[in-house]
Amino acid sequence: MSEDIYFSDATKLAELIRNREVSSVEVVQAHLDRIQAVNPKINAIVTLADGAIKAAEAADAAVHGSEQLGALHGVPFTVKDSIDTARVLTQRGSPIFKGRTPDTDATSVARLKKAGGILLAKTNLPEFSYWIESDNLLTGRSNNPWDVTRTPGGSSGGESAAIAAGMSPIGLGTDLAISVRGPAAQTGIVSLKATHGRVPMTGIYPRTPRRFWHVGPMARSIRDLALAFSQLAGPDGQDAFSTSTVQFDAGIGRQPYRQLRVGWLVEPGFGPIDSEVAKAVEAAADALKGLGLHVEPVRIPALEKDFALDVFNRIHVMEMKPAFAQVTAGHEDQMYKMSKTMLSLPDTSMKDFIEAEQAAERLRDGYAAYFQKFDALITPVLPLPAHKHGQEEFVINGQKVDATYLQGATVPLNITGLPGISMRFGTSKEGLPINVQIVGSWLAESTILNVASLLESVSTVRSLHPNL
Template structure:
């Protein structure tokens, strides 16, 4: 039963708890045992929540008493260590914040708890959530459960590794340019960056640049993402970007009232893409066609005019440097390589900054034009499967690029605010997950979740788990 528990999705666990087939105490114990067994190899979990077992006992008593139960009642969840958790250390991947214990939960954590979830642990990340590999001076480097010589990504790499390895069924990560979707792709799980502002960022650091940051659910099934999002969505009265009152229903199996139109592309505008990855994107598109969706290959000219990765780099450096400088003042000897790199970058000139702002508007217009004709877009998440630790240069389809190019297909959604979901749909020759990204128009999370559920139902790689 233990194996069934640790590799059941959160929706299934909630059902088993609700019907008294398992107890919340049994579920939490199973995950704590799994953490003890595999975390020494993976280093995804950095802090256990002391109150998890007591919360599980209270959840069990509520079931036995016949109380009204939330949709995640008794289900453990984990949280990236940049997201505040009341009475549980939130150390942001840096010795500068060692021992920092918040008094209040981030809005996203509070909402998971309100749904009945039990905070189990905090997960590893890069220093200040800033890089594509989860490594820092405080808690070290996280490893990919599929191959420990490879990265689970960043910045939500500890979260993705914990879920993939069965240490957690569901959790929360954050995304500035790639950080819930990339790690999910590298470990073969599912995640979603919703439309900007749909989920409040209250209680999460760093906030700069606020217009690019997102918090989102990570899990092992599309239905779990839909369930978590239904609990996370909506304004909280603190995050000024979180103003939308558009409701979301977690049901994802309904047929749309008309045939959906979906385009697919791997470039140009994203940088080079490995042929194996490109073939997986095409295969996902063809699979959707077989379900009755209209599908065709497309291009978005705006991505060719303004390379989104370049636009992002010109904007975010100017906005993140002050936050990093303030956080590290007087602690320069405790900085790791990415904080040092950020602070050493030259400032963007005012001309280039304004040009980049205008480029963002052109990119938004380009996507608006595309979505006037299509309901969704299928792309790759990453141009390659999970890579070895510490690699800084990659040769992809004959072109040599630096590591920032891994964000080529994800960062456009951060600068435009559009929603995107990452899910596995293939396997590399080396046995590593390959994922696709399902992108929707503004606040169209229901559409991308519906399409993702179709892909999940016909995927040949569903329910695969690392052999640990």
């Protein structure tokens, strides 16, 4: 029964608890037992939240009472350790913040709790939530449940590993350039980076550059993403980027009222893509075509004119370098790899910064033109499956690239603010997950959730789990 619990999705667990087929205490305890059994191998969980069992007991009492139950009533969830949790350590992956305990929850955490969710634990990340591998001087390195010699990604790698390994059914990560979608791809789970500002960033570190940062759900099913998004979205009166009050439909799994038009793109525009990943994208496109959608290969000229990764690098260094210098001043002996690397990078000239900002506008215009004709876009998430720990160079289709190129297909959505879903739709010859990315127009989360649900319905890999 425990395996049935810890590999169930959050929607199913909420249903079981609501119908008194299982208690919240049983669900929480099953996940705590799973953490004890497998976390020593994975190091995804860095702090257990006090009071989870007590909260589960209260949730069970509410089920037997007359109280209205939230959508996640009695279901445990985990949170990346850059997101504030009241009275629970939030140390941001750095000795500089060792022992830091916030007084209040981040807006996103408060909303999951309001929906009835129970905070179970905090998950690992890179220093300051900044890199593609989750490793730091304070809480160490996280491992991929599919192969512990490989990374679960970054910066939300601890969260992705925890969910993939059955230590959590659902959780929160953050995304500056790749960080909920890439880790989901490396561990075979699902994640959503919504339109910029849809989910407030209040109570989350760092905020620089604010216009690129997102917080979003990571889970085991598309319906869980829809459920979480329905609870998370909307302004909070504190994050000025979060202003949209547009209504959205969180329901998924229905046939669209008209034939959706979907394009798919592997290259050019994202850098080199491994052939196995390219085949997974094409397979997803073929599957949607088989389901009756209009599907065709496309190109987006704006991505070919302005390489989004280069645009991002020229902008974010200008803003993040001073922020890193400020937070590490007087703590130089507690700095890890990426803060040292960031501070060593040359400053972006004002001319290059302005040109990069103009390039970002051209990218937005390019996607706007695309979405005049199409409802969704299928692309890679990563150019290759999960890589070995510490690997800094890759040869992809005969081209040598550095590790930043792993962000080539994800960073355009941070620059433009477009929503994207990462979901598994393949397996490498080494048995590693391969995800595809489903991109929608601004505020069109319902559309891509629907497309993702259709893909999930024909996927042959949804039920696979790591053998731990």
